[in-house]
Amino acid sequence: MEIRNIAIIAHVDHGKTALTDALMQQTGMSEAGDSMDSDTLEKERGITIYSKNTSVYYKDTKINIVDTPGHADFGSEVERVLRSIDSVLLVVDAQEGPMPQTKFVLKKSLELGLKPIVVLNKIDKEAARPNIVEELVFELFFDLGASDEQLDFTTLYAIARDGIAKKELEDDSQDLTPLLDTILEEVGVASNKEAQEKPLRIQAFNLAYDNFLGRLAIGRIYEGKIKDASQIIIKDAEGQTRKGKITKLFTFEGLNRKEVEFAQAGDIIMVAGLPDIFIGETICDNENQEALPAISIDEPTISLNLLVNNSPFSGKDGKFVTNSKLKERLEKELEVNVGLKINFTAIDHYKIYGRGEMHIAILLENMRREGYEMQISQPHVIIKEKDGQKLEPFEEVTITVPSEMSGTVIQKLSTRKGNMVSMSPEHNNTKIIFEIPTRGLLGYRNEFVVDTRGEGIIYTRVIGFKPYVGEIEKTTVGSMISMATGKTLGFSLFNLQTRGNLYIGANTEVYEGMVIGDAAKGNDLIVNPIKGKQLSNMRSSGADEAINLTPPRELTLETGMSIMHGDEYLEITPHNIRLRKQYLNENARIKAGRKK
Ligand SMILES: Nc1nc2c(ncn2[C@@H]2O[C@H](COP(=O)(O)OP(=O)(O)OP(=O)(O)O)[C@@H](O)[C@H]2O)c(=O)[nH]1
Numbered sequence: 030m031e032i033r034n035i036a037i038i039a040h041v042d043h044g045k046t047a048l049t050d051a052l053m054q055q056t057g058m059s060e061a062g063d064s065m066d067s068d069t070l071e072k073e074r075g076i077t078i079y080s081k082n083t084s085v086y087y088k089d090t091k092i093n094i095v096d097t098p099g100h101a102d103f104g105s106e107v108e109r110v111l112r113s114i115d116s117v118l119l120v121v122d123a124q125e126g127p128m129p130q131t132k133f134v135l136k137k138s139l140e141l142g143l144k145p146i147v148v149l150n151k152i153d154k155e156a157a158r159p160n161i162v163e164e165l166v167f168e169l170f171f172d173l174g175a176s177d178e179q180l181d182f183t184t185l186y187a188i189a190r191d192g193i194a195k196k197e198l199e200d201d202s203q204d205l206t207p208l209l210d211t212i213l214e215e216v217g218v219a220s221n222k223e224a225q226e227k228p229l230r231i232q233a234f235n236l237a238y239d240n241f242l243g244r245l246a247i248g249r250i251y252e253g254k255i256k257d258a259s260q261i262i263i264k265d266a267e268g269q270t271r272k273g274k275i276t277k278l279f280t281f282e283g284l285n286r287k288e289v290e291f292a293q294a295g296d297i298i299m300v301a302g303l304p305d306i307f308i309g310e311t312i313c314d315n316e317n318q319e320a321l322p323a324i325s326i327d328e329p330t331i332s333l334n335l336l337v338n339n340s341p342f343s344g345k346d347g348k349f350v351t352n353s354k355l356k357e358r359l360e361k362e363l364e365v366n367v368g369l370k371i372n373f374t375a376i377d378h379y380k381i382y383g384r385g386e387m388h389i390a391i392l393l394e395n396m397r398r399e400g401y402e403m404q405i406s407q408p409h410v411i412i413k414e415k416d417g418q419k420l421e422p423f424e425e426v427t428i429t430v431p432s433e434m435s436g437t438v439i440q441k442l443s444t445r446k447g448n449m450v451s452m453s454p455e456h457n458n459t460k461i462i463f464e465i466p467t468r469g470l471l472g473y474r475n476e477f478v479v480d481t482r483g484e485g486i487i488y489t490r491v492i493g494f495k496p497y498v499g500e501i502e503k504t505t506v507g508s509m510i511s512m513a514t515g516k517t518l519g520f521s522l523f524n525l526q527t528r529g530n531l532y533i534g535a536n537t538e539v540y541e542g543m544v545i546g547d548a549a550k551g552n553d554l555i556v557n558p559i560k561g562k563q564l565s566n567m568r569s570s571g572a573d574e575a576i577n578l579t580p581p582r583e584l585t586l587e588t589g590m591s592i593m594h595g596d597e598y599l600e601i602t603p604h605n606i607r608l609r610k611q612y613l614n615e616n617a618r619i620k621a622g623r624k625k
């Protein structure tokens with residue numbers, strides 16, 4: 030059977046997964062309601078976190094499809110996937126048009142010589158403007174240096190959610206047949222007889238993990254054939270070789286993996302039995318074969334310390350709280366989380382390196398749901414040295430805000446050492462692009478939401494390391510710290526809420542040294558949130574509940590990471606996110622401060 034290999038790429042939310050799901054349903058590979066976004070966090074957040082493989086059959090052809098994540102923190106995953114396929118469906122929202130991640134994934138595809146098929150999606154939206162967006166997409170191809178052949182791309186129009194694609198806007202299509210036909214017409218056949226007769230060469234482009242089978246490698250067979258249970262050679266980028274044995278061989282079908290005896294050049298497969306295989310390595314038959322060109326992995330840009338939860342409330346909530354349990358879990362994560370690095374050498378913490386706040390937040394969120402408790406320190410940007418020069422990561426920030434708010438945004442990002450690259454009107458909005466050190470962005474998202482009253486959209490993307498820009502001034506708020514351990518009372522919170530935003534409500538257990546809110550004035554503020562009204566006042570205690578408090582700004586993992594200070598820990602348990610001072614007692618804090 031002939032094989033075609035494609036990936037679906039786009040900016041976040043433009044409809045990649047909806048399209049993949051519809052392709053699977055219409056070809057009978059999955060049931061209505063099934064989705065490639067099968068992970069719990071993916072379902073909850075409505076985004077794709079991990080790229081995933083599937084395949085569908087159409088007109089006697091097998092089409093392998095990789096659905097990729099659109100969020101910039103997972104961009105390097107997309108890059109790897111692009112190495113394993115022959116064409117991409119570039120999905121673009123017919124209202125929003127090309128966005129930052131559209132540009133990034135398209136650029137990578139063009140550089141690899143791929144010829145994309147453009148799918149203008151969400152044409153059902155009232156404000157959709159497919160003709161204009163088509164122009165914009167063409168301009169983007171052009172600006173990114175597309176070849177004449179690439180510029181001659183085919184465009185389809187789609188309502189992925191309803192499983193409809195058309196070749197012309199006015200066509201009356203009811204399904205995805207036009208898209209499937211276009212794939213068969215445009216995407217080259219994945220392999221030929223000649224390649225299949227050669228000795229085996231597979232390149233791993235992704236990793237997965239199975240509790241029974243251990244590490245799994247997902248790869249494309251470029252040449253030759255592979256049989257289950259065969260002896261193979263693994264060759265790394267430096268040409269070093271080692272032996273291995275395949276213990277299970279799978280292909281992908283619909284939402285499942287399918288165990289097979291045999292696969293051949295052109296197909297995308299998953300193998301078990303190679304516990305130390307890594308991205309980019311070549312699986313082959315004999316030591317004299319050449320390794321396939323290396324696949325680079327993007328370096329981490331931020332780091333933080335992860336440690337045992339030693340707060341007074343440690344162990345109240347979670348199942349796994351010890352150092353050794355944390356270590357075991359983190360080691361397991363390294364099996365699959367390719368962009369992640371961990372340094373285990375310090376005695377009192379583990380140093381975690383990741384591709385962005387969201388990248389690390391997903392790991393922490395998974396851990397707390399599995400029953401782990403832990404604490405983290407404030408995230409820091411990774412500073413490198415090269416040829417005696419200090420380098421730090423930079424990001425491209427694309428912001429769309431109601432025009433009257435653009436002044437505040439520009440002013441804030443400029444103070445944080447951002448450089449404005451462009452500014453252009455978009456309907457009633459202004460679109461502003463900045464280049465800014467990641468360091469300047471840390472903690473900004475939260476302020477942005479407040480400054481733009483939730484109406485602004487911000488996208489960020491790491492663009493690489495550049496010379497260090499020196500100190501960055503940030504307007505900081507202080508922390509409101511509890512001096513006592515006990516249950517908060519509405520009466521005292523009522524007075525405290527005038528002095529900053531509270532993170533907790535009444536009737537909440539707090540401890541000495543816990544941060545219960547911010548302090549608008551700037552310096553830390555030590556308060557007593559459990560103090561009741563004096564007894565001489567003859568009201569019953571029931572009156573406390575009647576006090577009308579402003580709803581607290583409850584901490585999430587991401588806001589916590591974003592607002593925390595250098596002398597604080599974020600305490601993460603299955604049901605609580607608390608912020609605390611590293612030294613709980615005020616005297617200890619003063620003493621530690623003096624030592625510095
Ligand atoms: N109106 C409309 N909404 C759509 C269409 N296709 C998808 N959506 C909606 O757009 C949202 C995002 O769709 P997804 O398929 O999850 O987008 P994605 O590109 O996979 O997003 P990430 O994987 O997170 O980057 C969902 O709420 C879909 O229901 C469409 O054709 N029209």
Ligand SMILES: [Mg+2]
Pocket residue numbers: 045046047066076077096097098099
């Ligand atoms: Mg998706």
